[in-house]
Amino acid sequence: MLESVTSAALVSALDGLSARQRAIADNIAxxxxxxxxxxxxxxxxxxxxxxxxxxxxxxxxxxxxxxxTRLDGNNVNLDVETLSNIQAVLSYQFATQAVNxxxxxxxxxxxxx
Amino acid sequence: xxFDAISIAGSGLSTHRIWLDSLSDNISNINTAVSxxxxxxxxxxxxxxxxxxxxxxxxxxxxxxxxxxxxxxxPAHPLADxxxxxxxxxxDLGEQMSHLILAQRGYAANAGVVDRxxxxxxxxxxxxxx
Numbered sequence: 001m002l003e004s005v006t007s008a009a010l011v012s013a014l015d016g017l018s019a020r021q022r023a024i025a026d027n028i029a030x031x032x033x034x035x036x037x038x039x040x041x042x043x044x045x046x047x048x049x050x051x052x053x054x055x056x057x058x059x060x061x062x063x064x065x066x067x068x069t070r071l072d073g074n075n076v077n078l079d080v081e082t083l084s085n086i087q088a089v090l091s092y093q094f095a096t097q098a099v100n101x102x103x104x105x106x107x108x109x110x111x112x113x
Numbered sequence: 114x115x116f117d118a119i120s121i122a123g124s125g126l127s128t129h130r131i132w133l134d135s136l137s138d139n140i141s142n143i144n145t146a147v148s149x150x151x152x153x154x155x156x157x158x159x160x161x162x163x164x165x166x167x168x169x170x171x172x173x174x175x176x177x178x179x180x181x182x183x184x185x186x187x188p189a190h191p192l193a194d195x196x197x198x199x200x201x202x203x204x205d206l207g208e209q210m211s212h213l214i215l216a217q218r219g220y221a222a223n224a225g226v227v228d229r230x231x232x233x234x235x236x237x238x239x240x241x242x243x
Contacts, residue, residue, distance in 0.1 A: 014237075017233075018118075018233065018237075021118045021229075021230060021233055022117050022118050022121060022168060023168075024118075024226065025117070025118040025119075025121035025122045025125075025168070025226050025230060026121050026163075026168035026169060028122065028125055028219075028222050028223055028225075028226050029121050029122060029124050029125025029128070029168075029169050029170045029223060029226075030125070030163050030169075030170045031125070031219050031222060032128075032129070032132070032161070032215060032216070032219050033161050033162060033163055033170055034161075035162075036163050078218070078222055081222075082222065082225065085225075085226060085229050086229065088233075089229045089232050089233050089236075092233045092236055092237070093232070093233070093236040096236045096237060096239060096240050099240050099241075100239070100240060100241070100242070103240075103241055
């Protein structure tokens with residue numbers, strides 16, 4: 001219970017989402033830097049596969065975006081970054097709630113003993 | 114590293130602020146006349162790059178525009194030479210204004226990242242409470 005697939009998957013999701021938030025912060029900080037390539041963080045597909053294998057431990061992987069660049073060689077899209085930032089924040093809050101739910105189930109189990 | 118996203122956005126905020134400062138310096142000197150034997154006000158360009166030592170952005174220096182400027186025939190001007198010319202900086206106001214908008218929007222975008230990073234970290238601090 002304390003080291004279940006669910007908690008491992010939630011921790012992996014929290015790690016991946018916070019890595020994504022750092023990447024987005026980097027992308028937006030460099031929105032006007034000539035030659036900068038946007039960074040992307042992937043973990044969802046690997047996490048889904050890992051949960052199917054009853055594991056849940058996944059490391060997020062980073063890559064550079066292949067989106068077309070502007071004339072200055074930069075390919076950061078402010079709208080895309082802002083939207084995925086908001087999405088990452090909400091997913092993160094959602095995952096923290098799920099973690100808290102896990103903890104409160106454990107607490108309930110401890111009390112019934 | 115604990116609150117990384119906030120400091121990354123902070124580097125973006127200060128870079129865009131420096132850009133705004135240099136643009137306002139350029140615009141405020143757009144009509145600074147000198148006599149033709151002196152250098153005109155040199156337009157400032159901010160050089161930036163993605164931070165080499167980790168995420169974020171950094172200002173690596175300033176580049177200066179051409180001191181040649183343009184000569185304008187204003188014989189009544191106190192700084193005019195014997196042919197009646199004074200030297201003005203050759204700054205394109207339209208270009209400066211559009212860069213000003215880019216810098217301002219970039220600054221606002223980074224300020225938004227700070228807000229959202231704060232919401233995430235606050236959620237993280239709630240883990241285990243309830």
